[in-house]
Amino acid sequence: MKFLRNTLDKVKHDFEKGGKWERYYYVFEALDTFAFVPKTTTGVKGAQIRDAVDMKRLMMTVILAMIPCLLFGIYNVGHQHFLAIGQAAGFGEKIWVGIVQVIPIIIVSYATGLTVEFIFATFRRHPVNEGFLVTGMLIPLVMPPDIPLWQVAIATIFAVVIGKEAFGGTGMNVVNIALTARAFLYFAYPVNIAGEVWTFIPEGAKTVEGYSGATPLAIAAETLTSGQNAVEAFSAFGTGWADNMYTFWNMFMGFMPGSIGETSTLMCLIGAFILIATGVGSWKIIVSVFAGAYGMGLFLNLVGSNPFTLMPAHYHLVVGGLAFGAVFMATDPVTAAQTETGKWFYGFLIGIFTVLVRVFNPAYPEGIMLAILLMNVFAPLIDYFVVSANKKRRLKRATI
Amino acid sequence: MWEKILILPRFLIDRRRTMGKFIRLKKGFDINLAGKAALKIAPTDQPETYAIKPSDFHGIYMPKMLVAEGDAVKAGSPLFHDKKNDNIVFTSPVSGEVIEIKRGEKRKLLEVKILADKTIEYQSFTKYSVSEIVNLGRDKAQEQLLASGAWLNLVQRPFGIVADPAERPKSIFISGFDSHPLAPDYNFIYKGQDHFFQVGVDILKKFTTGQVHLNVHSSKEISTAFSQVKGIELNKFSGPHPSGCVGVQIHHLDPIGKSDAVWTISPYGVIQIGKLFINGIYDASRIVAVAGSEVKDPQYYKTFTGGSVKKFLQNNLKQEHVRIISGNVLTGTRISPEDHLGFYDQLVSVIPEGDHHEFLGWITPSTSKLSFSRAWGLLSFLNYKKEYVLDSNTKGEPRAFVQTGVFEKVTPIDILPTHLLKAIIAEDYDDMEALGIYEVIEEDLALCEFVDVSKHEVQDILREGIDLMMKS
Numbered sequence: 037m038k039f040l041r042n043t044l045d046k047v048k049h050d051f052e053k054g055g056k057w058e059r060y061y062y063v064f065e066a067l068d069t070f071a072f073v074p075k076t077t078t079g080v081k082g083a084q085i086r087d088a089v090d091m092k093r094l095m096m097t098v099i100l101a102m103i104p105c106l107l108f109g110i111y112n113v114g115h116q117h118f119l120a121i122g123q124a125a126g127f128g129e130k131i132w133v134g135i136v137q138v139i140p141i142i143i144v145s146y147a148t149g150l151t152v153e154f155i156f157a158t159f160r161r162h163p164v165n166e167g168f169l170v171t172g173m174l175i176p177l178v179m180p181p182d183i184p185l186w187q188v189a190i191a192t193i194f195a196v197v198i199g200k201e202a203f204g205g206t207g208m209n210v211v212n213i214a215l216t217a218r219a220f221l222y223f224a225y226p227v228n229i230a231g232e233v234w235t236f237i238p239e240g241a242k243t244v245e246g247y248s249g250a251t252p253l254a255i256a257a258e259t260l261t262s263g264q265n266a267v268e269a270f271s272a273f274g275t276g277w278a279d280n281m282y283t284f285w286n287m288f289m290g291f292m293p294g295s296i297g298e299t300s301t302l303m304c305l306i307g308a309f310i311l312i313a314t315g316v317g318s319w320k321i322i323v324s325v326f327a328g329a330y331g332m333g334l335f336l337n338l339v340g341s342n343p344f345t346l347m348p349a350h351y352h353l354v355v356g357g358l359a360f361g362a363v364f365m366a367t368d369p370v371t372a373a374q375t376e377t378g379k380w381f382y383g384f385l386i387g388i389f390t391v392l393v394r395v396f397n398p399a400y401p402e403g404i405m406l407a408i409l410l411m412n413v414f415a416p417l418i419d420y421f422v423v424s425a426n427k428k429r430r431l432k433r434a435t436i
Numbered sequence: 437m438w439e440k441i442l443i444l445p446r447f448l449i450d451r452r453r454t455m456g457k458f459i460r461l462k463k464g465f466d467i468n469l470a471g472k473a474a475l476k477i478a479p480t481d482q483p484e485t486y487a488i489k490p491s492d493f494h495g496i497y498m499p500k501m502l503v504a505e506g507d508a509v510k511a512g513s514p515l516f517h518d519k520k521n522d523n524i525v526f527t528s529p530v531s532g533e534v535i536e537i538k539r540g541e542k543r544k545l546l547e548v549k550i551l552a553d554k555t556i557e558y559q560s561f562t563k564y565s566v567s568e569i570v571n572l573g574r575d576k577a578q579e580q581l582l583a584s585g586a587w588l589n590l591v592q593r594p595f596g597i598v599a600d601p602a603e604r605p606k607s608i609f610i611s612g613f614d615s616h617p618l619a620p621d622y623n624f625i626y627k628g629q630d631h632f633f634q635v636g637v638d639i640l641k642k643f644t645t646g647q648v649h650l651n652v653h654s655s656k657e658i659s660t661a662f663s664q665v666k667g668i669e670l671n672k673f674s675g676p677h678p679s680g681c682v683g684v685q686i687h688h689l690d691p692i693g694k695s696d697a698v699w700t701i702s703p704y705g706v707i708q709i710g711k712l713f714i715n716g717i718y719d720a721s722r723i724v725a726v727a728g729s730e731v732k733d734p735q736y737y738k739t740f741t742g743g744s745v746k747k748f749l750q751n752n753l754k755q756e757h758v759r760i761i762s763g764n765v766l767t768g769t770r771i772s773p774e775d776h777l778g779f780y781d782q783l784v785s786v787i788p789e790g791d792h793h794e795f796l797g798w799i800t801p802s803t804s805k806l807s808f809s810r811a812w813g814l815l816s817f818l819n820y821k822k823e824y825v826l827d828s829n830t831k832g833e834p835r836a837f838v839q840t841g842v843f844e845k846v847t848p849i850d851i852l853p854t855h856l857l858k859a860i861i862a863e864d865y866d867d868m869e870a871l872g873i874y875e876v877i878e879e880d881l882a883l884c885e886f887v888d889v890s891k892h893e894v895q896d897i898l899r900e901g902i903d904l905m906m907k908s
Contacts, residue, residue: 037795069833073797077759077790077828082878082895083885084765085467085787088805088814090832092798094840094889097812163833207836207890314810318841374839375852423855427870430850433691 044068062157066164094316095166101310101317102173102364105297108290110134112300113181116235116293119278122244137181137236138296141188146172148189152196160201167206167213167370168196174214174364177297178357178405179221180229181236187225191217211412212371215405222405230401234293244277251293252282252355253394253401259343266347287354295357304359317367320376321383325362326353328387336395344395352391361404362386371412375422382418386411458654459688461675463848465808465883467617469765470823471786473725473734475624480737482552483744486530487776488515489547493588495597495906497521499545507534511740512559512584512718515548524598527585529720529741531557547776552740559584563716569635572713574642581639581709584718588779589705593686593698595902596877605699607646607690610706612662613653615680616764616879620725620782623659625736626703632710633661637668639709640701651685661703675848683880687849692874704782724748724777728765728786729825730758742776745784749773753786759828761785766882767895790829798832805831808887809842835890846883851875853884857894860901865908868901877902 050057051064068074070092078084114130117137125133149172157164175192199216200209221229232249250258255273259266270282281292290300298304311317333349340346352358366372366386373382386407393403400406490499497520503509509528518524528534528550536549561584564572578601581587590599599605613622626633640648647669652658654674662670671689673679682700692698704722711719720741726748727734737748745760761768763781777784801813806824810817816824843853851872859867878895885894 041793041795065833069798072793072795073829073831074833075791075793076830076833078830079893079896080770082767082893083882084759084761084768084770084785084828085826085886086829086831086891087809087887087889088802088807088816088831089809089811089887089889090798090891091835091838091889092832093811093813094809094838096799100812163835165835205836207838314812315842316809316811316840369838369840372839374854376841376844379841423852423871426850426852426855430691430693430870430872433693 040071044071059158062161062163063154066154066157091166092169095169097314097316098170098311098364099173101307101314102170102177102297104303104306105177105300105360105364106138106173108300108303109177109296109298110138112290112292113137113236113296115291116181117237119281120235120237120243120247120249121241122247122277133236134181138176140185141176141179141183141296142173144185144188145175145192148192149175149196152193152201156197156201156205160205162205165206167200171195171213171217175217177360177364178214178218178295180233181296182233183221183228187221187228190224191221194220207370209370210416211409212365212368215365215409215412218405219409234295246276248273249293251401252287252351255282256344256347256351256355256394257401259347263343266343266351269343270351284351284354287351295360298357298360301354301359304363308363311363311367317363318369318372318379320379321367321372322362324380324383325358325366325387325390328384329353329358329362329391330387331384332388332391336391352394356394356402357404358387358390361390361408365404365408366411371415373415373418373422375419377425378415378418378422382411382415385414456669456671457689458672459674459685461673461679461684461688461848463845464676464678465846465887466615466676466820467765467806467826467886468820468823469617469727469785469787470729470825471727471731471734472618472823473620473727473736475621475736477723477736477738478726478733478748480747483739483747485535485549485551485744485776486528486532486740486742487547487549487744488526488529488742488779489776490516490526490545492779493598494902495592495595495600496524499526501537501545501548503534503548505534505537508532509534509550510557510559511720512561514583514585515550516545518598521601523582523601524587525582525585526588527559527718529718529743549776556740558717558719561712561716561718564713566635566714569638569713572639572642577639577642577713580712584712586705586709586712586718589701589708591700593683593692593700593877594696594874595906597906599699600697603697603699605644605646605697608640608644608648608699608701609682609686609689610648610650610668610701610703611680611682611685612650612658612703613656613680614764615653615677616766616783617677618725618727618764618783618785619680620723620736622662622703623657625723625725625782626659626661626707629707629710630661630664632707632714633703634665635710635714636706636708637665639713640706641667643699646690649685649689651682651689653679661707678846678848678880678883681880683876684849687851687875694869694874696874702780722782724782724784726752726784726786728761728784730754730786730788739777741779744774744776745771746774748784749786755788757789758786759789761787765826766886767879788825788827790827790831792829794829808846809889830891832889832891834892837890837892840889842887842889843884846887847881849875849880853881853894856901857892857897860897860904863904865905868905873898873901873905 051061114133118125195217199213203209274281312319333352336345389407390403499516500519510531514525530552532552535551538546592599650668651671654672762778803815806816807814856871
């Protein structure tokens with residue numbers, strides 16, 4: 037390590053002001069601080085010691101929390117693939133199919149995203165932010181398994197440039213960056229990210245008899261026209277080739293088609309446990325998203341008239357991407373509400389809107405993405421009210 | 437649970453006696469550092485030089501010298517005063533010779549250095565008996581406080597400035613415990629000063645229209661000086677640092693609004709005032725703790741205000757590459773080994789200097805790095821009771837504010853630190869005022885600076901905001 041340190045120190049002056057590679061200073065700085073914690077010390081006056089936590093470690097914790105979802109997602113991509121083509125396959129084979137599908141998406145996401153980050157850091161002269169370490173992993177996890185790689189690249193570039201850098205970088209963005217990427221694809225290339233795209237089926241491959249790639253949300257939406265009971269429609273699905281795929285517990289475990297990382301509520305809960313135990317994610321947001329969705333589900337059960345509104349409320353928590361969105365997207369500290377009281381409202385409204393979009397807007401079967409993006413935009417307004425309340429308390433106290 | 441049941445009856449008894457309040461705080465963080473001072477006083481020679489630095493005081497317009505290099509001074513004789521408010525006088529802590537008047541850019545006064553006599557001679561002030569003090573008028577008392585320099589012990593909120601003699605504060609606050617890391621033990625350093633403390637309180641009572649509040653910690657031993665004193669409201673606080681910060685205490689007991697003024701004073705200041713009126717001298721002697729992981733023999737030393745730290749650290753350091761801090765590690769000032777203690781400081785902290793790189797230090801798990809956070813690899817939460825050795829490394833690079841909610845967890849007052857700091861950076865006066873800038877000074881938000889993931893200099897930002905408000 038001494039050698040690496042010496043080398044870095046030797047070339048450092050070339051990147052500093054007046055050096056020959058001055059304009060690439062932030063590229064160098066990013067690599068340097070990635071390898072070594074810098075030797076900067078605290079100022080003359082004030083806190084002479086600092087907490088060992090920094091942005092890199094914080095982001096690393098979030099990535100760690102996503103690992104269960106990623107690993108399960110890799111397995112599930114293979115599992116769904118072999119179910120669809122009607123072949124029996126071992127654990128290893130499924131994993132292999134998953135790796136071949138998923139890893140390239142991750143590589144493309146990180147490669148394009150970091151390239152954009154470095155280019156902006158160089159031209160805008162600001163440090164490379166660690167935020168993309170998380171975004172780069174979130175983007176693949178919300179993609180369908182056979183999304184064309186060029187679309188991943190374009191979506192990533194769009195999200196980083198328009199979603200983040202246009203606002204000034206990490207900490208300044210208004211909406212969640214990974215969701216911006218997905219929303220971009222959703223509206224720009226709907227063919228590849230909507231409908232029955234959630235299972236990897238190679239071109240020309242024959243699917244098993246009776247195969248359907250419909251997700252639980254699509255089936256639930258269909259009940260609006262067919263008038264069938266939603267739970268019955270779930271249990272009728274997959275007869276012959278994937279029996280009991282859409283039972284509550286199977287969906288909770290996540291053995292169903294969907295975005296790579298979002299299908300398993302269990303894995304999301306493990307991630308939530310890591311985020312809450314480490315204090316990195318806000319438990320208030322996670323709990324209130326689930327509570328909002330469940331509460332809205334219950335309410336619709338009571339007043340509802342059509343089969344979708346009568347779907348038992350707890351099904352809302354395991355279908356689609358609600359759990360993944362609640363745990364990893366809604367908790368993004370930059371785009372969420374910033375006040376502790378505000379977080380309750382923010383999360384609760386995300387839950388409510390998710391269910392509303394699902395049930396009343398058949399054009400968009402999944403509501404969590406739109407609900408989070410919407411609430412990202414409204415988070416400053418929620419904060420405004422909470423902060424105003426704080427100001428009023430102080431004013432009231434002063435005038436008494 | 438049991439703790440609460442056991443505390444409650446005691447609290448009821450206290451309440452009957454003094455009508456104090458019991459404030460339970462939960463938010464905050466105790467930083468447990470290695471090298472706490474042993475409860476003994478080292479036999480050592482007195483330091484030779486003493487210095488008074490205008491930078492230790494806020495709200496001073498411009499110091500104007502009253503002595504020249506080479507002049508002889510007594511303990512309590514004036515060195516300089518404030519040009520705008522010339523009855524605020526800064527006096528010499530010891531008798532001796534003014535050996536240096538150090539000036540910086542634009543002839544800004546940096547420090548006045550005095551070479552001390554072997555035996556201290558005191559400027560004499562009027563002595564009073566206890567019964568005379570009862571009838572002593574406020575104006576007379578104020579005159580003596582200002583002339584002796586003991587006035588500087590009074591710090592005025594908002595803004596943490598030297599108290600304005602024309603002000604009538606709505607209350608006066610004394611924090612009876614220091615919750616900062618490595619803080620000196622008040623029981624030990626104020627032992628036997630009960631009488632002076634009582635007289636000091638009697639004098640202070642003349643200045644406020646309201647109460648003199650004395651605040652102690654519910655689970656720490658209370659010095660007899662504090663438990664026996666009359667004429668105050670004795671309040672109890674529980675919970676971690678910053679429960680000892682007087683700004684936090686004011687917020688919970690008698691919060692400050694725009695047009696209010698509250699004075700704060702340390703127990704040391706109260707005792708010094710007591711001595712001034714009983715003995716008729718400005719007694720700047722104090723006991724300071726020399727502590728920290730890099731001190732061979734952490735213990736207490738007798739000195740005077742502004743004493744040089746040189747003698748305390750000679751042959752007393754484990755290594756050369758250290759950071760010496762006048763004050764505590766959260767709010768103190770870095771000084772050189774020949775430098776002098778700050779005016780309000782009763783602690784010298786010595787920690788390792790942290791100017792070293794650490795390979796992959798941002799990801800390797802560690803039990804030796806202290807963190808309030810439990811993020812990946814930071815395992816100190818498993819054992820907060822352990823004594824930590826922390827260096828001065830910033831442990832990360834500055835970043836934009838990312839609201840992780842951690843500021844709120846270490847700020848036990850109804851203030852939104854991030855929003856206040858952003859209002860300051862934006863120079864939004866209305867917001868600064870509405871978000872409570874009158875209620876805080878640096879030390880109250882020092883923990884935010886410690887825990888900040890984005891490594892902001894929170895205390896500097898806050899002082900900039902306070903300066904803006906004072907000028908507005």
